[in-house]
Amino acid sequence: xTRAVFEQRLFGTLKWLSVVFFVVVTGxxxxxxxxxxxxxxxxxxxxxxxxxxxxxxxxSLETYRAVLRPTAAGGQGFVLFIxxxxxxxxxxxxxxxTLAVFSAYAAARLRFRGKRAISSxxxxxxxxxxxxxxxxxxVLFTRFGLRNLYGLVVVYLAQTIPVALYMLRSHFxxxxxxxxxxxxxxxxxxxxxxxxxxxxxxAPAIAAVALYVFMIAWNEFLLAFLFIVDKPALWxxxxxxxxxxxxxxxxxxxxxxxxxxSVPVIVLFFVAERFLTEGLTAGGVKG
Amino acid sequence: xxxxxxPDRDLRRRxxxxxxxxxxxxxxxxxxxAAIIVLGLIVFPVLWNVALSLQRIRxxxxxxxxxxxxxxxxxxxxxxxxxxxxxxxxxxxxVYTVAGTALSLGMGLWAALVVxxxxxxxxxxxxxxxxxxxxxxxxxxLVWRLMLNPTFGIANVWLERLxxxxxxxxxxxxxxxxxxxLPLALTMVILFEGWRYFPFAFLFILAxxxxxxxxxxxxxxxxxxxxxxxxxxxxxxxxxGVFSVLFLLRFIWTFNKFDxxxxxxxxxxxxxxxxxxxxxxxxxxxxxxxxxxxSLILAGILVxxxxxxxRWFYEEETA
Numbered sequence: 001x002t003r004a005v006f007e008q009r010l011f012g013t014l015k016w017l018s019v020v021f022f023v024v025v026t027g028x029x030x031x032x033x034x035x036x037x038x039x040x041x042x043x044x045x046x047x048x049x050x051x052x053x054x055x056x057x058x059x060s061l062e063t064y065r066a067v068l069r070p071t072a073a074g075g076q077g078f079v080l081f082i083x084x085x086x087x088x089x090x091x092x093x094x095x096x097x098t099l100a101v102f103s104a105y106a107a108a109r110l111r112f113r114g115k116r117a118i119s120s121x122x123x124x125x126x127x128x129x130x131x132x133x134x135x136x137x138x139v140l141f142t143r144f145g146l147r148n149l150y151g152l153v154v155v156y157l158a159q160t161i162p163v164a165l166y167m168l169r170s171h172f173x174x175x176x177x178x179x180x181x182x183x184x185x186x187x188x189x190x191x192x193x194x195x196x197x198x199x200x201x202x203a204p205a206i207a208a209v210a211l212y213v214f215m216i217a218w219n220e221f222l223l224a225f226l227f228i229v230d231k232p233a234l235w236x237x238x239x240x241x242x243x244x245x246x247x248x249x250x251x252x253x254x255x256x257x258x259x260x261x262s263v264p265v266i267v268l269f270f271v272a273e274r275f276l277t278e279g280l281t282a283g284g285v286k287g
Numbered sequence: 288x289x290x291x292x293x294p295d296r297d298l299r300r301r302x303x304x305x306x307x308x309x310x311x312x313x314x315x316x317x318x319x320x321a322a323i324i325v326l327g328l329i330v331f332p333v334l335w336n337v338a339l340s341l342q343r344i345r346x347x348x349x350x351x352x353x354x355x356x357x358x359x360x361x362x363x364x365x366x367x368x369x370x371x372x373x374x375x376x377x378x379x380x381x382v383y384t385v386a387g388t389a390l391s392l393g394m395g396l397w398a399a400l401v402v403x404x405x406x407x408x409x410x411x412x413x414x415x416x417x418x419x420x421x422x423x424x425x426x427x428x429l430v431w432r433l434m435l436n437p438t439f440g441i442a443n444v445w446l447e448r449l450x451x452x453x454x455x456x457x458x459x460x461x462x463x464x465x466x467x468x469l470p471l472a473l474t475m476v477i478l479f480e481g482w483r484y485f486p487f488a489f490l491f492i493l494a495x496x497x498x499x500x501x502x503x504x505x506x507x508x509x510x511x512x513x514x515x516x517x518x519x520x521x522x523x524x525x526x527x528g529v530f531s532v533l534f535l536l537r538f539i540w541t542f543n544k545f546d547x548x549x550x551x552x553x554x555x556x557x558x559x560x561x562x563x564x565x566x567x568x569x570x571x572x573x574x575x576x577x578x579x580x581x582s583l584i585l586a587g588i589l590v591x592x593x594x595x596x597x598r599w600f601y602e603e604e605t606a
Contacts, residue, residue: 048439112314129543136332158328258426
């Protein structure tokens, strides 16, 4: 057997072993999470090896009811956290995407003094550690009584605008400017050009950016933890889940909470995987 | 040439200056809202953080303290560097960052090579591989904690079936393995880091691989190169640029990472990194000055490491 043939067989086999490895390593935790989210804690304690749920488990939805029920009724009040998270994420998405579209357009297309500084500034800010800005903002917001969802929205904007701006700017640079010049010659003003030419051409990219911003705001933990941990009525889903974990809530109920918090982002990614992947590699989303 | 072209350009500039002025104004109007938010909430806090690190300021005094009238002091820096765990924590952060970054890049390369050519079920595998990265960190850390739970986690159930003693993976600082002292909890945290962020590296490397001109590999094949030779001499050299960028990004983000370690172990069992210690100073000891000082030290160390990297290791991405 020559070396070439040997390697062909070896790597052919290794490839399939690798596929199995990656499927198990990424799929098993997902399966484990979903399975246990249906089980009763007592079942898990008795038979920890039997993690697949029975049909009765699947239909009872005991854990999901326990996690969603309001605290007054003995549940964990997840509906409130869902409301807070949805509100926070949506406002962040709308404001960030709108502001980023305009400023990214300017940074990609228009000539003005300070443009270079802004373009390199974005990159710097985008790499900046959240923890360093978190302390002064914590101080400032405590002093002015802004440690609430409004304050948090503003901080999320500062966190997401640089990413969104960076991604959209790279995208706008790929649109041929001759298209826009044609529009200008035909008598459109700049806003007309943006609205009738640039935006329709960029719809997929803008959607990708919006979904990323949603993902960042939806998953964010550190800033929520620092700012609103002492106000349970304002807890977001990640913060609520983490806090429940520290107060002896049954683990399987926590898994139900984990599934609830994961479903929106996973669904979004599977629906829009292709163009999201392209958007990610264009901008390098922080994480 | 010069004497004729210069006045010409001047003339053109004057003629378009009204238009250029309008463009300039519009540029600023469009950029202003985003710039104000980012300046106000990132640049200003960073500068103010320096001032905070130079004063004795505690959480309970926040409502009445005068932020601008203070005697600058370096006492905060002395306090945070004076504790016994300071240097071990810095070293641990470094080890965690380098190992976590290397692992996620290595796994990302491996995954990209595996799904590079199409096979049945490839898009499903690719989609599944994004799960660790896109799922909320709170959810995936909870799953890991449950899988590694010493009493009813699946890892220990299987270990027990193999006749091995139960292990508290995230709660034990060290573990003896074949005579070596292995920092157990820290290793698990590093494995988590590799698992969670390999999809990020994977996507970048895959995009790069698919942009390769096919001729290079075909030529190597014609010359009789085997698969491993193609990998070492054709594929890997072309990936150097993307690796430089990925290493840089992942290093910076992992070095500043708080969520993962905090949510997995809370910083116990020999896993405390600098960011966790910062939050401890801030939330646990309510010492804002110390937290600000430590965060500056973190940023300073990062800058030094980046300078070293750019001086000796970084390679510009070509093409």
